[in-house]
Amino acid sequence: MDFDTIENLPREKLLELLSIYAKNWLATDGLWFQGVETHYGFTTALDIDREMWEQFTVIEARRIKAFLELPEHSGLAGLKRALQFRLYAPLNKTETYMEGQSLIYRVVTCRVQDARQRKGLEYHTCKPVGTVEYSLFAAAIDPRITTEVLSCHPDVTDPGCNCKWKFSIP
Structure with a gap:
């Protein structure tokens, strides 16, 4: 196959490229992360990673929100939709469902944790x-939403997934 631009790719090739x-x-x-960890230690790498995510996740959410044309107060339905468009969404198997008045988001398979396991590394x-x-x-996505971690390494309380989050609007 010879494609001269992304715009000329057929749908199946665009989806493949999205995954790549x-x-x-x-x-x-x-x-x-591994490079920083090697040179400066795990704690420093984690601190820097957290600082990076404080910025990146907001940028990513605002762009997805604009792309999906979500209103300012799109609620848990807006968040559920936005989570499906995260950069790593095509890579992980997830489950999203309502439990009472809260949205539960489970990352069943996590490409990061799976890769570490294959390499014989700790989670x-x-x-x-x-x-963060x-x-x-x-x-x-909606400033009213609060987040609670239900299960996440190293504190896994749900062995059926890698992490589990609860989103609510008080």
Whole structure:
């Protein structure tokens, strides 16, 4: 196949390219983290990673919100929709469902944790960064949304998934 521009790609090739871009982004993120960890230690890498996510997750959420044309107060329905468009969405198996008045989001398979397991590494302690990431993403979609971590490495309470988050509007 010979394609001269992205605009000329057929739908199936665009979807394949989307997956490649998501994998490349995630590989860059992981390699960056491992490089900082190697040179400066895990704690420093985690601190820097958390600072990066404080900024990136808001940028990502605002762009998705604009793309989906979500209103300022799109609520949990808006968040549920936006979560499906995250940069790494094509890479992880997730479940999203309502439980009472809250939205539950479970990352069943996580490409990062799966890769670490294949390499014989310990699970990544992602709770400190994930808490920042998901809280700020949700608040950028709708500032009324609060976030609670239900299960996340190293504090896994739901062995059927890698992490589990609860979003509510008080």
